[in-house]
Amino acid sequence: MLAVAFTGCDFKSGRIENTKELSREIKASQIKRVTNVQLISSADEWGKKIAQIAEKSLKGELEKNPDTGLAHCRDLSGIPVIAALEKEYGVKVELFGINDVKRADLHAKEREILDAYAYSAKSNTQAGDNLQQLNDSLLVYNAPVAAGSVICKKCMASQDTTFAVWRLLFNKKEIIRKLDAKQLKD
Numbered sequence: 759m760l761a762v763a764f765t766g767c768d769f770k771s772g773r774i775e776n777t778k779e780l781s782r783e784i785k786a787s788q789i790k791r792v793t794n795v796q797l798i799s800s801a802d803e804w805g806k807k808i809a810q811i812a813e814k815s816l817k818g819e820l821e822k823n824p825d826t827g828l829a830h831c832r833d834l835s836g837i838p839v840i841a842a843l844e845k846e847y848g849v850k851v852e853l854f855g856i857n858d859v860k861r862a863d864l865h866a867k868e869r870e871i872l873d874a875y876a877y878s879a880k881s882n883t884q885a886g887d888n889l890q891q892l893n894d895s896l897l898v899y900n901a902p903v904a905a906g907s908v909i910c911k912k913c914m915a916s917q918d919t920t921f922a923v924w925r926l927l928f929n930k931k932e933i934i935r936k937l938d939a940k941q942l943k944d
Contacts, residue, residue, distance in 0.1 A: 792934050792937060796937075797897075797930060797933055797934070798889065798891075798897070800933055800937060801889060801897045801899060801928050801933055802887075802889050802899070804847055804849070804899075804926075804928070804933075805887065805889060805899030805901065805926050805928075806887065806901070808843050808847060808849060808851065808899075808926055809887070809899070809901035809924045809926065811839060811840075811843060812834065812839075812840050812843065812851050812924060813903065813907075813909065813924065815837050815839040815840055816830060816831070816834065816837065816840075816853070816909055816913075817907070817908055817909060819837055820908050820909065820912050820913075821908065824912070828912060828913065831853060831909075831912070831913035831914075834851050834852065834853060835851075846936075847928075847932070847936060848928070848929060848932025848933070848935070848936060849926050849927060849928050849932070850925075850926070850927040851924070851925075851926055852924075852925040852926075852927070853903075853909070853913060853922055853923070853924060853925070854872060854922065854923045854924075854925050855913070855914045855917055855921060855922050855923075856876055856879075856914070856917045856918065856919050856921055857917065858872060859872045859873050859876050865892045865893070865896075865898075867890055867892060868890070868892065868898055868925075871888055871890060871898075871900055872900075872923060875900065875902055875921060875923050876919060876921055878902075879902075879905060879919050879920070879921035880919050880921075882905075885902045886902075887899065887900065887901045887902075888900045888901075894930075895929060895930050895931065896927060896928065896929060896930070897927075897928040897930065897933075898925060898926065898927050898928070899924075899925075899926040899928065900923050900924065900925055900926075901923065901924040901926075902921075902922070902923050902924075903921075903922040903923065903924065905920050905921065907922075909922055910922045
């Protein structure tokens with residue numbers, strides 16, 4: 759009878775394995791009070807980190823596999839590290855160049871920012887990172903890539919002005935879901 763009881767228990771069931779995922783989901787769905795300052799500072803902090811990791815990953819791909827690396831310039835989700843970042847932070851990671859300045863599907867504020875980055879690249883001045891609120895639910899973080907970088911040379915070779923900008927599009931709901939309530943109390 760004891761043997762039947764043990765064979766009836768499934769110790770390798772998904773229930774035991776999913777406890778980490780379940781606890782993460784419970785934390786994400788907790789009610790939190792998040793101020794606009796906390797939201798912006800979290801997006802800024804995450805943006806810096808994500809842009810650095812994405813740049814390092816794309817550089818590595820371009821140096822390791824120069825032929826297939828160019829395809830990653832247009833579709834960054836093919837790089838496992840960047841795909842993991844997008845999933846972890848709920849962010850859309852893109853690399854923009856001079857051709858993207860006039861894209862009609864971008865918010866007017868974003869086109870202005872890209873135009874400013876293009877102008878600073880043409881005039882050889884250093885531009886810094888930028889975080890803007892596009893509407894009630896979206897934040898965009900932009901980080902310029904150094905003109906001498908392998909990313910600018912390879913991915914933006916067909917452009918008149920070698921200029922590249924990381925575009926990280928955050929959804930406020932996802933930021934709030936990913937924030938740890940204990941961190942917010944500080």
